[in-house]
Amino acid sequence: MGALIDVQGLTKSYGRNRGIVDLTFQVEEGEIFGFLGPNGAGKTTTIRTLMGFLRPTAGRATIVGLDCWAQSTAVKRLVGYLPSEFAFDPGMTGAQILSYLGHLRGGVDRRYVAALCDRLDFDPGKRFREYSRGNRQKLGIIQAFMHRPRLLILDEPTGGLDPLNQQEFYRILREAQAEGATVFLSSHILPEVEHTCQRVGIVRDGRLVEINEVEQLKRLRQQTVVVTFGRQVPSEEFASLPEVEDLKVERDGRELHLHVRGGDLSAVIRKAAEYNAQNLTVQEPSLEEIFMRFYEPEGVGARA
Amino acid sequence: MFRSVWLKTIRDHRIAVLGWSIGLGLLLYALYATAEQVLRGGVAEIYQSFRFYADPVAIDTVPGYITFRGTSVLIPTVLAIWVLLTGARLLRGEEERGSMDVLLSYPLGRVRLLLEKLIGVAVSILLICLILAGFAMLGQASAHEAVDYGRALGAMLNVGLFELCVLLVACLLSHFLRTAGAAAGWTGGVLLVMFMLDAVGRTVEGAGWLRNLSLYHYYNANKPLIPSVPADWAALAVLGVALLALLVINAWVFARRDLGGVVLDLSAGGQREEKPLELLEEAWGSLWLRSLGWRTLRARSLAILAWTVGICGGYAGLLTWMLPRLLDVFRRVVGEGGVLGELFSGQDISTNQGVISAALFGFIPVLVSFYALTLAASWSRDLDNGRMEIVLSTPQPRSRLLLEHAAAVILAAIFLPVVLWLAILLAACAVDLRVDVARLAAASAAIFPLELIAAGLVYLLACRLPSGAATGLASAFLLVSFLGEFLRPVVNMPDWLIGLSIFHQYGTPAVTGMEWGRFLALLAVGVALLVAAVVAFGRTSLAARS
Numbered sequence: 001m002g003a004l005i006d007v008q009g010l011t012k013s014y015g016r017n018r019g020i021v022d023l024t025f026q027v028e029e030g031e032i033f034g035f036l037g038p039n040g041a042g043k044t045t046t047i048r049t050l051m052g053f054l055r056p057t058a059g060r061a062t063i064v065g066l067d068c069w070a071q072s073t074a075v076k077r078l079v080g081y082l083p084s085e086f087a088f089d090p091g092m093t094g095a096q097i098l099s100y101l102g103h104l105r106g107g108v109d110r111r112y113v114a115a116l117c118d119r120l121d122f123d124p125g126k127r128f129r130e131y132s133r134g135n136r137q138k139l140g141i142i143q144a145f146m147h148r149p150r151l152l153i154l155d156e157p158t159g160g161l162d163p164l165n166q167q168e169f170y171r172i173l174r175e176a177q178a179e180g181a182t183v184f185l186s187s188h189i190l191p192e193v194e195h196t197c198q199r200v201g202i203v204r205d206g207r208l209v210e211i212n213e214v215e216q217l218k219r220l221r222q223q224t225v226v227v228t229f230g231r232q233v234p235s236e237e238f239a240s241l242p243e244v245e246d247l248k249v250e251r252d253g254r255e256l257h258l259h260v261r262g263g264d265l266s267a268v269i270r271k272a273a274e275y276n277a278q279n280l281t282v283q284e285p286s287l288e289e290i291f292m293r294f295y296e297p298e299g300v301g302a303r304a
Numbered sequence: 305m306f307r308s309v310w311l312k313t314i315r316d317h318r319i320a321v322l323g324w325s326i327g328l329g330l331l332l333y334a335l336y337a338t339a340e341q342v343l344r345g346g347v348a349e350i351y352q353s354f355r356f357y358a359d360p361v362a363i364d365t366v367p368g369y370i371t372f373r374g375t376s377v378l379i380p381t382v383l384a385i386w387v388l389l390t391g392a393r394l395l396r397g398e399e400e401r402g403s404m405d406v407l408l409s410y411p412l413g414r415v416r417l418l419l420e421k422l423i424g425v426a427v428s429i430l431l432i433c434l435i436l437a438g439f440a441m442l443g444q445a446s447a448h449e450a451v452d453y454g455r456a457l458g459a460m461l462n463v464g465l466f467e468l469c470v471l472l473v474a475c476l477l478s479h480f481l482r483t484a485g486a487a488a489g490w491t492g493g494v495l496l497v498m499f500m501l502d503a504v505g506r507t508v509e510g511a512g513w514l515r516n517l518s519l520y521h522y523y524n525a526n527k528p529l530i531p532s533v534p535a536d537w538a539a540l541a542v543l544g545v546a547l548l549a550l551l552v553i554n555a556w557v558f559a560r561r562d563l564g565g566v567v568l569d570l571s572a573g574g575q576r577e578e579k580p581l582e583l584l585e586e587a588w589g590s591l592w593l594r595s596l597g598w599r600t601l602r603a604r605s606l607a608i609l610a611w612t613v614g615i616c617g618g619y620a621g622l623l624t625w626m627l628p629r630l631l632d633v634f635r636r637v638v639g640e641g642g643v644l645g646e647l648f649s650g651q652d653i654s655t656n657q658g659v660i661s662a663a664l665f666g667f668i669p670v671l672v673s674f675y676a677l678t679l680a681a682s683w684s685r686d687l688d689n690g691r692m693e694i695v696l697s698t699p700q701p702r703s704r705l706l707l708e709h710a711a712a713v714i715l716a717a718i719f720l721p722v723v724l725w726l727a728i729l730l731a732a733c734a735v736d737l738r739v740d741v742a743r744l745a746a747a748s749a750a751i752f753p754l755e756l757i758a759a760g761l762v763y764l765l766a767c768r769l770p771s772g773a774a775t776g777l778a779s780a781f782l783l784v785s786f787l788g789e790f791l792r793p794v795v796n797m798p799d800w801l802i803g804l805s806i807f808h809q810y811g812t813p814a815v816t817g818m819e820w821g822r823f824l825a826l827l828a829v830g831v832a833l834l835v836a837a838v839v840a841f842g843r844t845s846l847a848a849r850s
Contacts (some may be wrong), residue, residue: 051697053844073701081697087690099587103594110584117580124583192426
């Protein structure tokens with residue numbers, strides 16, 4: 001399958017303030033793509049540019065070959081969108097909001113909408129102002145899925161949902177994917193990304209610092225290697241290896257804890273063999289650890 | 305200013321205090337500054353016919369005139385708009401924003417919180433009163449009256465007492481209603497009823513007892529600006545007791561009710577338990593949910609009704625109904641010159657049509673333009689508060705969404721002038737006043753382009769500016785346009801400058817009939833503004849405006 005979303009050199013600045021800078025990535029049709037980054041990194045700016053709410057300062061974003069700004073109406077026919085904060089007329093009921101949006105969108109199956117309400121345990125009879133944060137999020141999710149869109153753009157979709165409803169949301173998401181939908185999802189919940197997304201893009205300070213498959217990211221990124229020796233060894237020789245990012249000496253210099261980046265352990269293994277290492281273990285990093293490295297400010301240890 | 309709740313409350317209101325006190329102060333000063341001339345013109349005679357409005361006591365003196373025109377109804381009621389909005393939002397507004405939960409998570413009692421907030425607003429009101437008293441003294445000097453700080457301060461403190469009562473009524477009603485907007489609306493209704501009770505009690509024989517139910521009656525019992533009217537301590541005591549009672553009830557209710565909940569929730573028992581599909585099917589059939597245009601009409605229907613009733617019934621209908629009694633006096637006063645003579649110079653007041661043109665169509669176009677402006681402002685407000693984000697994510701072109709909103713506003717903008725025309729005809733018919741039906745229709749229809757310009761300006765400005773700035777600038781344009789035209793006979797301004805006023809271009813169609821050239825030119829400006837707004841909105845990033 002080809003790229004459904006194609007972003008080339010996308011830049012959006014607000015006067016002197018940075019928005020996003022020179023983003024380039026593609027999202028393949030049928031995949032669930034996670035978009036991650038700390039607060040203010042540029043996730044929502046990217047999403048709002050894809051939705052045609054913001055005019056790019058430079059570069060281009062297309063969905064199915066349609067320009068997100070110039071052909072935004074055609075793009076929106078394909079998209080189901082959930083904003084980070086779902087706001088609406090506080091006096092309208094959930095049913096009225098869904099009906100109103102259904103009329104504006106067209107092609108909505110009311111039975112499917114009712115089924116979504118049942119599955120998420122959502123009461124459409126209340127007024128918007130009476131809904132809790134979680135229920136507002138459910139309403140947002142239902143309106144995003146209700147027309148079975150080809151592309152779902154979801155900004156923090158599980159914020160405020162309880163664990164049971166989160167699980168139901170994941171099931172609905174997988175069903176949508178099984179029916180051929182593509183999902184572009186921004187999230188802070190790392191296990192959610194780990195379990196639902198095939199690929200992840202990480203944005204920091206408006207720039208894309210990493211884009212890879214989740215499994216590949218875990219493999220390629222920093223690994224913790226613990227090497228045990230029968231005697232004290234010169235730790236500076238290990239620290240000087242280009243792949244070693246961080247080193248801690250334990251047990252009077254007989255055990256080294258090394259943070260190795262890039263996934264290539266051969267230099268570390270060769271050096272350990274030189275000093276007759278007795279034991280060598282490699283620990284897979286959790287996704288959270290990987291992200292924390294990317295989220296750290298420049299100069300504190302972030303590589304990119 | 306962040307050391308306590310009451311200090312922060314004062315800080316929150318600092319701009320409102322300055323704005324309202326300077327605005328109302330200038331109004332008060334203007335009344336004083338023109339009082340001598342107006343009184344020389346014999347206007348006191350006209351005001352004798354307006355007893356439903358206020359007590360015409362010592363109306364032929366400057367203090368009596370200022371009391372009648374300014375401090376009886378106008379100043380306390382206008383200031384009450386801010387006060388009732390503040391009172392309604394005092395607690396309910398915080399609850400709606402969710403900040404009340406945070407405030408009360410600190411070791412701060414509910415009653416203390418309420419009292420601190422009330423003290424903050426009370427100090428703000430006091431500051432407004434002090435500034436107004438300053439303007440009153442300047443006014444006294446300009447009217448060649450003895451500057452009497454005691455009387456000026458007394459009059460303004462009396463206003464303050466009235467406003468405190470309104471504040472506590474609004475706050476009390478907010479305990480019973482789910483939104484601050486509803487509480488403000490109900491308080492406005494209560495004020496209107498109280499005004500009517502006082503007015504009816506004053507003018508209808510045998511109905512005097514009704515006045516005892518009105519806040520306006522107790523407030524107006526004291527007229528500190530007029531030396532011949534002695535202090536009415538009993539009325540002051542009634543206001544004091546009412547204040548105390550309202551304060552105690554407010555504290556008692558707030559200490560006992562759920563946060564975010566309402567007292568006497570009548571809707572809870574009537575909750576319908578229907579399945580989602582049934583609810584959806586029912587909503588799906590509603591006409592009002594089929595498009596943005598219909599939805600806008602539905603959402604603004606109360607505002608449309610209120611403005612229409614207010615302008616057509618309350619102003620145009622009532623004034624037309626009273627016109628036969630005022631015609632002779634009005635003609636004589638204007639004919640004798642003075643300020644009124646200057647203001648209405650160029651108007652042919654020898655005919656009924658001329659008087660209607662001067663008395664009604666001199667002001668109604670401004671009011672109706674503001675009506676259109678406030679309707680269009682709902683578009684910019686919704687853009688600001690994020691309510692349009694989901695609507696804009698549907699496959700509807702931006703131009704269509706804006707045009708649908710504008711279509712709803714245009715429909716409402718046509719509706720009001722039509723009702724206005726009918727209201728004047730009905731009132732004229734009721735009092736057997738001869739009017740020119742076709743020219744009245746022309747005068748009403750000619751207002752439409754003005755409404756279109758006001759709305760188009762808001763739409764255009766809202767593409768780039770936040771809602772407050774967009775409506776503020778559009779309002780300023782209307783205000784300057786009106787003042788330019790209204791004060792034209794008094795202030796010499798170059799013709800080209802006056803020509804920029806849309807109200808000057810409106811002309812006097814009630815007398816001359818439809819002036820098609822002007823009508824079409826104004827219509828073209830309105831359409832051009834709307835087209836420019838549609839084009840600009842299509843090209844604007846939605847985040848760049850806030």
